[in-house]
Amino acid sequence: MDASKIAEIVRETLRNQKLLEEESEAASSPSTSVSSPVSSGAKSGRAAVLVEPRRLEIREFPLRAIGPDEILVKVEACGVCGTDVHCYKSDPFGLAPNVLGHEGTGEVIEIGADVAMDSVGKPVKVGDKIVTSLLEVSPDCLIAKYNPAKSNLSDDLKVYGLLPDEPNNHFNGYFAEYLIIRPGSSFFVVNDMSVDLRCLIEPAAVVCHALERAKSCGGNRLNFRSRIVVQGCGPIGLLMIAVLRTHGVNNIIALDGNPNRLEMARSLGADETINYKEYAGVDEIAEKVKSLTKGLGAHWGFQVTGVPVAHANLYKMIRRGGGICEVGHFVDGGECAINPHRDICSKEITLVGSWVYNSFEYPNAYHFLQRAERIGLPVSSIITHKFPLDQIDEAFQVNLRQEGVKVVVEA
Template sequence: MDFDNEQVNQIVSNVLRKVNRGPSDTNESPDETIPGGQKSGRAAVLKAPRQLEIVEFPLRQIGPDEILVKVEACGVCGTDIHCYKSDPFGLAPVVLGHEGTGEVIEVGRNVQMDSVGKPVRVGDKIVTSILETSDSCMIAKYNPLKSNLCDDLRVYGLLPDEPQNHFNGYFGEYLIIRPESSVFVVNEMSVDLRCLIEPAAVVCHALERAKNSGATLNFRTRVVVQGCGPIGLLMIAVLRTYGINNIIAIDGNEGRLAMAQSLGADELINYRDYAGIDEMAAKVESLTKGLGAHFGFQVTGVPIAFSNLFKCIRRGGGICEVGHFVDGGECAINPHKDICRKEITVTGSWVYNSFEYPNAYHFLQRAERIGLPVASLITHKFPLDRIQEAFEVNLRQEGVKVVVEIT
């Protein structure tokens, strides 16, 4: 095993402390076991809907299979906003944040490599999100490629608070990465790009779901992306990176439509400019040789938008529903006109699998290389002390991606 100078010095220091320890000194104190002598750290706790409070917590020693991370930044996700508004999962009190990244400051003695075989060392920049599912999950047992559908899927930032560990989400100064977690070393990426890896995994998974549904997605395919929030914009970017040359973006915000164009959309439709869905669908048909789009990605999280999208898809086409990560209600469709007569394929996309993270960060790197300004999705940055303001800005849909920086 190779050790760098910092690791050697730490080992020597620990040995000398043990040698010089008196006979009654049997327990290591926090400043002797945590790098830098840190005994505590701050985290933003969601105590109740719309109530975030910065709390100082003790920082415990990590176990042999854990990793201690000094958090650098974390994006505010739509799921975080749903938790902030109404705590729909009943998690409060909870430290949110799953679109984050940070620097490794301590590695448990049993941890050697990340999830793709890269060595994990102090100073590495990492991302993590999903903890592996339990052995009792029947879905994962019989179809490991569908482990994202396990009822016990656990994600950092959506974990219940624990008496012995409050650092379970990225909206804190530290994160303790547990055993059996997915971990990826991404030293070559900027902190902004690292904050986009988790949402990028969502759109990469959606693209794979669309391909697996039998959809024809190639250079000549005409695709509609409905909704230009952060996920919709990344959906456009991943489609352009994949090689789709005919992308129609639909949204009601001109600023977001302009960003959609910079990320690869060829045609822009502001639904507010049309009297109703029939008129807007006619516009889509005019851009697709009178037939409608081959495929559509629904990324709004608005039920009526899902039912409207069927009107924009040609016979034999398909739809991937990406936007409904919480129950937004029901909508009406016409099974004959919308599905059967058109023989449309409808597929859902739910989160992602841990093994899709490498695909996500390679997509972001490739997108930058071909000139797509994916990092421009980050329009607002706030320090941890102003996290409530960050959430309110996101709630008002000002800008696109809001990031909380942990300093």
């Protein structure tokens, strides 16, 4: 090897060493604790503010700089949940003025210096698609402290879209162009899912949690041969049918009064459908259920309507030794009358409630949706309407008129 070749190798080695030193200095130098919104090119954004019951206003707010443990997300879309509709109608939680929307997803456009991974340890970077789950509950909450698996029952439970407005942060819900993920939040990178499926992860977590609640009762009532009634074929009811079918249940009866929803229920795994409007009353409906279940009634029922009388009716469709999971009442819809002797005691009915979900159930929901599509269940077809943010009022009206199934607002 001649001298010129040796000199070239030495120069290349020195250049590489210098680059390594520069990278090392950059990594070890103090990071700025706050990143500027200028880096994303956005200085303000619009949000749909629930000003008072039945009144939404599109307002523009300045985008503040995010902190070292926050993330700025460009919202892509968000489903309209039944809870959003209840808030729209009557503001039952007293949150107005605030920005609703919790079934959302978007793209990361800024990351605080201290954020490196999502809630399951997956690296997160600008450009990633994410969904959010629950915010961390207060360390003073005794329920979460002594039973972390029940943190969903904390009085301190917080979800984006169900948070009060803040003077320095108006982007607390997904019915906006931006969302700021705050410290203590659980969030997940979901790059390999379509935007439609990402909008369904939150409601899918609801039904995954309900399934686990029913399974927690033991016995053999949820298996391949189980005969299950799902009462109510709105978005949650339809996803409940899909998760049961994906779980291996082969005998599912869907009960609703909307023919289009019952048809969709069949496509998502229901074997039989019952339109309650075609029957004189609950006794006739119960006899129809018994005729489909060897004369005994269903092993298990999932009540997903949010209508109190529907809860009372479901007992009549369940066999002795069966069970019911109440999923539908996320707000106080009133009371209903049951007969403790006939409905519960003499049948030894097992009754469980299902409330929201836990953050760790999000990955379960994610895999459920992927598996459902893989076996041919068209879960994305639940989304029937899409509206831009400017038309969010019409999105809510379509939902109130029950003209579609899942309505989505795109930012």
